[in-house]
Amino acid sequence: MCSPQFSMNYVSMRMVTRSQSRGPGAGPPGSGEEAATIQRGGEASAEGRKSYHPVKRQRKAQHLNVAYEASDGEKGEGTKPLKAPSWEPQDWQQQLANIRTMRSGKDAPVDQLGAEHCxxxxxxxxxxxxxxxxxxxxxxxxxxxxxxxxxxxxxxxxxxxxxxxxxxxxxxxxxxxxxxxxxxxxxxxxxxxxxxxxxxxxxxxxxxxxxxxxxxxxxxxxxxxxxxxxxxxSGIAVDTHVHRIANRLGWTKKMTKSPEETRAALEEWLPRDMWREINGLLVGFGQQICLPVRPRCQACLNQALCPAARGL
Structure with missing residues (x-):
């Protein structure tokens, strides 16, 4: 007869866990909801491809803090619920609503000439x-x-x-x-x-x-x-416009020195369902109103809510 300890060990050895990660050969979890999204067709499969990881650039890729959006298949049992942000900017929802209003015309250069139109x-x-x-x-x-x-x-x-x-x-x-x-x-x-x-x-x-x-x-x-x-x-695309405006509005807990620092700071608190729109929204806002030099604060609905505008 087996001892109780042996039985417990045997049961432990039989336990297995299911991995929630996607293998390198898995296809991309595209949403297919945006008009600008390109259809994969038969070419979307990664089968038979060789991964390319040049040694001289590997260090750069390893140090990226990339946040990935979970696919439908990854949102089931065992996934961790999203935590509420420990910090978020004051008045950011009203600031964002005002920017959406100012960008409702969709008439900035990025709206007609951005990557989804090229x-x-x-x-x-x-x-x-x-x-x-x-x-x-x-x-x-x-x-x-x-x-x-x-x-x-x-x-x-x-x-x-x-x-x-x-x-x-x-x-x-x-x-x-x-x-x-x-x-x-x-x-x-x-x-x-x-x-x-x-x-x-x-x-x-x-x-x-x-x-x-x-x-x-x-x-x-x-x-x-x-x-x-x-x-x-896969994450928030941050260029010089997004970097500049996020710091002006106080959307980072502290001033950031680079677009990558800004991306990490924004992803800590901005809801994920807004990650896709924020680039085009802020880029167009930066092209038309929140200019790098001599921003048009008098025409901005956020003038009273913007820390940078109060200092100008």
Whole structure:
């Protein structure tokens, strides 16, 4: 007869747990609810792809504090409930409602020329996703109007992975000029396109970690690519507009020094169902009213609620 202790140990050995994580080969949990979201088609499967993790950029990817939106399959038994934020800005809901009112016209450059408007809807889904990524790479330190112009010239030339790799650097430079840092972007576009061809069958990666490992792709671009190309909300996309406005409104517990610090600070308290809209909302607000220099505080509905406006 087995001892009670032996029986307990035997039962313990039989216990198993179910993993809630998604394997690296699982497809992206796209929502499919946004008009701007690109349909995956048959190319969305990650089967047969080789993960690309260059050694020299691995450290950067490891240090990203990425918050991922759980898919429907991940919201079942065993998931931890979201905790209420320990801190949130004063008057942020009224400030946000005022910004929505000021942005109701949807007439800022980002509304017509942002990444969700820069791809050719007539091409296959895999090519659309590639075009979304390239538009984001071109947009860094560049006005939306200039990025849109470069994308139109590239599309007229032939904007696919193969066509870009067959284009010489001088011609590619002429096509994207005058985007900011166009010489560096020629190099990054060529390097990234080669990686996509060799490791992703011409498609773009399905995770933030793999996207930021590509040459010339930063966290803001990666989160926007996930949202626009894959329909997945992986985090808040923070550029200079969002970074500036969040600090002016007091939406960070303390002043932040970089967009990545701002992203982490916002994700600590801003409800997840607002993560997708906040980039376009604040970018357009920053393009029209909350300008980098000489903000139009007199025309802002948040003038009485904004700490920065009271100090001007």
């Amino acid at each position: 791809y050719d809807p007539r091409v296959p889904p895999k090519v659309r996703r590639y075009q979304v990524l390239l538009s984001l790479m071109l947009s860094s330190q560049t006005k939306d109007q200039v990025t849109a112009g470069a994308m139109k010239r590239l599309q007229a030339w032939g904007l696919t992975v193969d066509s870009i790799l067959q284009t010489d650097d001088i011609t590619l430079g002429r096509l994207i000029y005058p985007v900011g840092f166009w010489r560096n972007k020629v190099k990054y576009i060529k390097q990234t396109s080669a990686i996509l061809q060799q490791h992703y069958d011409g498609d773009i990666p399905t995770s933030v970690a793999e996207l930021v490992a590509l040459p010339g792709v930063g966290p803001k671009m990666a989160h926007l690519a996930m949202a626009v190309a894959w329909g997945t909300v």
